[in-house]
Amino acid sequence: MTLRTRFAPSPTGFLHIGGARTALFCHLHARAHGGTTVLRIEDTDRQRSTREAVEAILGGMHWMGLDPDEGPFFQSAHHERHLAEAHRLLAEGRAYRCTCSVEELDAMREEQREKGIKPRYDGRCRDRDPASLGDASSVIRFKTPRGGEVAWNDLIQGEIRFDNDELDDLILVRSDGSPTYNLAVVVDDYDMAITLVLRGEDHISNTPRQIHLLEALGYPRPEYAHMPLLHGADGAKLSKRHGAVSVLQYREEGFLPAAVNNYLVRLGWSHGDQEFFTMQELERLFDVTRLGRSASIFNQEKLLWLNGQHMRVADPADLAKELSWHIERQGLPHPGQDRLLAIIPHFQERSKTMVEMLEKCRFLLVDQLHAYDDAGIAHHYSQALRPAMEDLCKRLKDLEQSLWELPHVEAVFKDVLAGHQLKMGKLAQPVRLALTGTTVSPGIYETLILLGRERTIDRLERFLSIVQ
Numbered sequence: 001m002t003l004r005t006r007f008a009p010s011p012t013g014f015l016h017i018g019g020a021r022t023a024l025f026c027h028l029h030a031r032a033h034g035g036t037t038v039l040r041i042e043d044t045d046r047q048r049s050t051r052e053a054v055e056a057i058l059g060g061m062h063w064m065g066l067d068p069d070e071g072p073f074f075q076s077a078h079h080e081r082h083l084a085e086a087h088r089l090l091a092e093g094r095a096y097r098c099t100c101s102v103e104e105l106d107a108m109r110e111e112q113r114e115k116g117i118k119p120r121y122d123g124r125c126r127d128r129d130p131a132s133l134g135d136a137s138s139v140i141r142f143k144t145p146r147g148g149e150v151a152w153n154d155l156i157q158g159e160i161r162f163d164n165d166e167l168d169d170l171i172l173v174r175s176d177g178s179p180t181y182n183l184a185v186v187v188d189d190y191d192m193a194i195t196l197v198l199r200g201e202d203h204i205s206n207t208p209r210q211i212h213l214l215e216a217l218g219y220p221r222p223e224y225a226h227m228p229l230l231h232g233a234d235g236a237k238l239s240k241r242h243g244a245v246s247v248l249q250y251r252e253e254g255f256l257p258a259a260v261n262n263y264l265v266r267l268g269w270s271h272g273d274q275e276f277f278t279m280q281e282l283e284r285l286f287d288v289t290r291l292g293r294s295a296s297i298f299n300q301e302k303l304l305w306l307n308g309q310h311m312r313v314a315d316p317a318d319l320a321k322e323l324s325w326h327i328e329r330q331g332l333p334h335p336g337q338d339r340l341l342a343i344i345p346h347f348q349e350r351s352k353t354m355v356e357m358l359e360k361c362r363f364l365l366v367d368q369l370h371a372y373d374d375a376g377i378a379h380h381y382s383q384a385l386r387p388a389m390e391d392l393c394k395r396l397k398d399l400e401q402s403l404w405e406l407p408h409v410e411a412v413f414k415d416v417l418a419g420h421q422l423k424m425g426k427l428a429q430p431v432r433l434a435l436t437g438t439t440v441s442p443g444i445y446e447t448l449i450l451l452g453r454e455r456t457i458d459r460l461e462r463f464l465s466i467v468q
């Protein structure tokens with residue numbers, strides 16, 4: 001049987017980092033085992049589900065490289081089918097109509113609390129004659145087996161058992177005619193031929209109910225793997241208050257999808273003591289059964305470190321895609337793909353994030369500089385350097401465009417240094433300030449080549465007019 005996993009988010013908000021981790025594990029486990037991924041948007045809660053959230057989920061998954069093999073399917077589209085299965089159970093005597101009012105249920109719970117019993121539906125409508133119920137408003141409840149237990153061998157958590165008497169008769173169809181989560185999930189998982197249900201451990205308590213339900217419906221049982229949740233540095237379950245939790249916010253902060261994926265995988269999964277993994281490696285090596293059981297702590301520092309590692313070795317074409325996105329986002333002029341591919345390798349080693357890379361190569365993207373590091377100028381420039389800088393500017397002007405190459409630029413520089421009896425550092429820093437506005441850039445010759453002849457000369461002249 002081929003493996004089929006699904007990611008089943010509810011579209012009530014953006015794709016947060018915990019959800020993204022579930023999507024990632026579904027994807028990697030499927031890839032490593034020749035399986036298929038399905039994306040199912042669980043939009044049955046019409047009040048809280050939004051189109052924007054669906055877009056944010058699809059956008060987040062796409063950015064991470066987790067586009068599903070099948071889907072997105074929308075759970076709400078299968079409404080009739082969910083109801084039909086509930087009615088089948090009703091007809092087969094495995095479900096029943098319950099007419100208990102809210103007041104009645106409240107009173108029942110109150111009584112149970114007083115007696116020190118765990119509050120739960122006591123099944124009082126189970127054996128009523130359906131004919132006696134008339135038109136009374138009702139829900140459909142499942143007849144959970146009484147006595148005995150339900151157990152499964154969780155691929156991550158090991159064996160899990162629940163006493164059936166712990167589980168009450170869950171509602172399958174609400175009084176407004178809408179199917180509940182447990183019914184919809186079980187029917188959809190079956191219809192989509194899902195063989196592995198991989199989800200957060202907050203769903204463990206649903207699993208015994210879903211197993212009973214699918215057995216009553218005559219469906220085969222998938223395997224289950226419940227992943228430990230992510231916690232923030234303070235040990236609490238990861239939530240919005242831990243800062244950037246939408247995956248797309250990580251994009252905005254300049255992280256690479258490969259680094260985010262690598263980081264998320266390493267939270268709880270290991271392969272020897274290897275820290276750095278490419279997506280291709282993960283798609284070959286990952287196995288959900290090797291996930292640890294304890295909650296993982298999200299640590300932004302480590303993510304930053306990994307991002308730097310990925311930036312260094314990334315294919316410039318992949319970085320160009322991200323850099324283009326950041327350029328556009330900042331409203332900067334895009335220099336064209338070829339030029340980006342020429343620029344990027346000079347900054348890969350120098351930047352830990354794409355935001356940093358953009359800052360560092362910004363001087364190459366803008367027509368003119370609008371700001372200079374004044375402290376840098378005060379430190380590195382003095383009138384005594386003006387003759388040398390003017391000379392350099394003139395000599396560079398004499399260099400034809402066709403000779404604007406590293407060895408020629410270097411020769412001009414060296415000549416000027418010799419003529420003015422200056423050391424390289426003395427001239428390079430003010431030139432760097434003139435060309436980039438800052439004191440940090442790639443090697444000075446490379447900087448000139450990257451910037452181009454015209455802009456170099458313009459900027460030197462402008463600088464000399466400013467520092468009069």
Ligand code: GLU
Binds near residue numbers: 010042198199
């Ligand atoms: N829609 C559920 C959620 O977002 C997931 C259901 C499942 O994976 O079974 O938590």
